Amino acid sequence: MTTIADVAKLAGLSRTTVSRVLNNHPNVAEEKKRLVLEAMERLNYVPNSTAQRLRNQKTDTIAILVPVLTNPFFAYLLEAMDTVATDNNLQLLVCQTRYDREKELNFLSLLKTKQVDGLILTSSENDWDIIAEFTQYGPIVLCNEYSELVNVPTVRMDNTEAAYEAACHLIEQGCKKIAYSYGEKKSSVALERENGFRKALQEYGLPLNKEWIIRNVYDMEDGREALNYLSRLPDKPDAVFTGSDQVATGMIIEAKKQNINIPDDLAIVGFDDQPIASIVEPGLTTIAQPIQQMGTKAMETMIEVILHKRNLSYHEILLPFELIVRDSTNRISFN
Amino acid sequence: MTTIADVAKLAGLSRTTVSRVLNNHPNVAEEKKRLVLEAMERLNYVPNSTAQRLRNQKTDTIAILVPVLTNPFFAYLLEAMDTVATDNNLQLLVCQTRYDREKELNFLSLLKTKQVDGLILTSSENDWDIIAEFTQYGPIVLCNEYSELVNVPTVRMDNTEAAYEAACHLIEQGCKKIAYSYGEKKSSVALERENGFRKALQEYGLPLNKEWIIRNVYDMEDGREALNYLSRLPDKPDAVFTGSDQVATGMIIEAKKQNINIPDDLAIVGFDDQPIASIVEPGLTTIAQPIQQMGTKAMETMIEVILHKRNLSYHEILLPFELIVRDSTNRISFN
Numbered sequence: 001m002t003t004i005a006d007v008a009k010l011a012g013l014s015r016t017t018v019s020r021v022l023n024n025h026p027n028v029a030e031e032k033k034r035l036v037l038e039a040m041e042r043l044n045y046v047p048n049s050t051a052q053r054l055r056n057q058k059t060d061t062i063a064i065l066v067p068v069l070t071n072p073f074f075a076y077l078l079e080a081m082d083t084v085a086t087d088n089n090l091q092l093l094v095c096q097t098r099y100d101r102e103k104e105l106n107f108l109s110l111l112k113t114k115q116v117d118g119l120i121l122t123s124s125e126n127d128w129d130i131i132a133e134f135t136q137y138g139p140i141v142l143c144n145e146y147s148e149l150v151n152v153p154t155v156r157m158d159n160t161e162a163a164y165e166a167a168c169h170l171i172e173q174g175c176k177k178i179a180y181s182y183g184e185k186k187s188s189v190a191l192e193r194e195n196g197f198r199k200a201l202q203e204y205g206l207p208l209n210k211e212w213i214i215r216n217v218y219d220m221e222d223g224r225e226a227l228n229y230l231s232r233l234p235d236k237p238d239a240v241f242t243g244s245d246q247v248a249t250g251m252i253i254e255a256k257k258q259n260i261n262i263p264d265d266l267a268i269v270g271f272d273d274q275p276i277a278s279i280v281e282p283g284l285t286t287i288a289q290p291i292q293q294m295g296t297k298a299m300e301t302m303i304e305v306i307l308h309k310r311n312l313s314y315h316e317i318l319l320p321f322e323l324i325v326r327d328s329t330n331r332i333s334f335n
Numbered sequence: 336m337t338t339i340a341d342v343a344k345l346a347g348l349s350r351t352t353v354s355r356v357l358n359n360h361p362n363v364a365e366e367k368k369r370l371v372l373e374a375m376e377r378l379n380y381v382p383n384s385t386a387q388r389l390r391n392q393k394t395d396t397i398a399i400l401v402p403v404l405t406n407p408f409f410a411y412l413l414e415a416m417d418t419v420a421t422d423n424n425l426q427l428l429v430c431q432t433r434y435d436r437e438k439e440l441n442f443l444s445l446l447k448t449k450q451v452d453g454l455i456l457t458s459s460e461n462d463w464d465i466i467a468e469f470t471q472y473g474p475i476v477l478c479n480e481y482s483e484l485v486n487v488p489t490v491r492m493d494n495t496e497a498a499y500e501a502a503c504h505l506i507e508q509g510c511k512k513i514a515y516s517y518g519e520k521k522s523s524v525a526l527e528r529e530n531g532f533r534k535a536l537q538e539y540g541l542p543l544n545k546e547w548i549i550r551n552v553y554d555m556e557d558g559r560e561a562l563n564y565l566s567r568l569p570d571k572p573d574a575v576f577t578g579s580d581q582v583a584t585g586m587i588i589e590a591k592k593q594n595i596n597i598p599d600d601l602a603i604v605g606f607d608d609q610p611i612a613s614i615v616e617p618g619l620t621t622i623a624q625p626i627q628q629m630g631t632k633a634m635e636t637m638i639e640v641i642l643h644k645r646n647l648s649y650h651e652i653l654l655p656f657e658l659i660v661r662d663s664t665n666r667i668s669f670n
Contacts (some may be wrong), residue, residue, distance in 0.1 A: 072410075
């Protein structure tokens with residue numbers, strides 16, 4: 001690895017002079033400049049842009065923290081962010097936390113060490129007071145994830161209201177024993193959805209059997225296992241509200257294997273409206289998240305902060321959702 | 336932004352002394368060390384790890400270039416790479432090229448500017464002689480993508496053989512007019528698959544109507560459009576070999592809308608064996624790629640180069656595939 005010192009030695013000049021040439025410093029004699037450039041060429045020396053970035057403290061890179069890339073929700077969110085970033089000559093650094101606190105802290109350090117200009121969190125593993133420490137090093141925007149304690153811009157949809165609407169829909173279809181499944185206990189998104197779900201049950205005076213709450217389900221395989229668990233309960237639910245199209249699809253596939261009729265024996269609601277929701281049969285009733293708008297707004301907000309130097313403290317951008325009704329809950333004809 | 340110069344000024348010492356303290360240089364008087372640390376604390380100065388990385392020329396970061404994150408093939412490939420990377424205390428920088436040559440060049444520059452220790456290409460947009468230029472700055476490993484000209488380790492499966500086997504399967508099912516769809520013309524993967532497909536047709540003496548070749552199809556929506564195109568041809572094919580489960584699924588969905596019987600009127604083969612292949616009905620016959628092994632092997636190879644300093648020039652790791660037969664091609668009972 002050739003260094004500035006090597007260039008200086010070959011040119012017979014000081015490191016400071018070489019450094020001045022590299023930085024286009026005005027006070028360098030033409031002859032010295034020539035010697036440095038000649039030496040650089042002979043040594044095939046590449047000015048280290050890490051050093052250059054260090055000087056102007058700009059990386060034109062935004063880190064996006066996502067929990068898993070195999071969940072299409074995050075892939076499509078990144079797609080929307082990338083489109084806006086590209087239009088503004090920024091590049092994305094995609095960081096997969098895999099729901100791991102330590103990994104999240106490592107990636108948050110990218111701000112501290114000036115490797116990125118800003119950071120967007122689409123999920124959070126650590127408590128907000130820990131994450132908040134990093135805002136002193138650069139801008140953070142929350143997208144999808146949310147915390148009552150935050151002092152940074154937040155782009156999200158109202159998960160409480162969406163879950164409430166989905167649960168009311170199941171109740172209106174005649175379901176009385178509704179199970180509930182979710183991924184991460186600590187996630188604000190999961191907590192909001194649970195609140196909305198419980199609110200609907202309360203309003204209609206419906207019970208929530210503890211056995212109908214299923215934790216730590218994330219993907220299709222988890223969905224299959226969850227269906228197996230539910231189908232073996234003595235007091236079986238007649239519907240399930242999942243927080244995920246992936247989980248709901250796994251449940252549908254397993255239910256069909258066991259000749260459980262959907263929605264007659266079990267009505268199922270997903271979340272996200274991923275492509276899979278309209279491919280699986282019966283089609284999956286789900287909440288369409290404003291993924292495109294969320295990704296776009298989050299990146300636009302980041303750009304306002306870093307390119308236009310706007311000092312944005314907490315403000316919330318709340319985007320609309322939509323309940324998409326398909327056959328997985330369409331029980332009216334059966335009642 | 337506080338700099339070393341600010342710390343030096345407040346401490347009443349030279350920048351060199353401050354720099355020595357930051358680097359734990361042995362020849363610094365304790366009194367000077369104390370003054371520097373005090374000044375750092377008062378100014379809330381954070382040693383810039385970009386500068387630290389600059390010194391030891393290590394980032395513990397590997398860049399992975401993928402064309403699109405919304406294609407689950409790449410999401411699962413990244414998942415496999417990330418597992419190995421995490422076990423070796425490396426972090427991934429995921430770079431989405433979106434099939435764009437300039438974006439790819441920008442990301443390749445991460446090697447030149449020492450922002451990453453190594454780079455894995457899962458797809459390539461530029462010609463190899465252009466990419467090869469960057470190998471002088473750091474290790475490159477190819478995974479999935481392949482070129483006869485490369486001089487770097489390559490982890491892949493035999494796409495020619497896989498396409499040949501899939502085409503032979505369609506022919507054995509009684510199909511005689513087989514259409515072919517692919518994404519990128521320049522991709523080695525697409526070229527190999529086309530070669531394998533043509534080889535099978537040739538061996539069986541079957542024609543390939545030019546109208547049955549569909550270019551630039553990537554996702555489900557493209558698949559629906561392609562099906563519409565094929566269904567309007569005067570000389571309709573009786574089967575289609577697609578290079579993608581996404582495209583094939585879009586075709587199946589559109590075919591069902593048009594009451595085209597699959598596989599009776601049109602047999603369809605996908606590629607990858609993504610989760611979607613067993614969810615869509617009829618189930619999609621496809622080639623199961625060794626995604627898990629490919630991602631693992633590619634990262635292990637990179638680790639051999641950067642952590643164990645092995646000087647790896649070209650060698651090919653060829654991994655096995657499997658033809659998964661489902662109902663989308665099961666015509667035997669219909670003939």
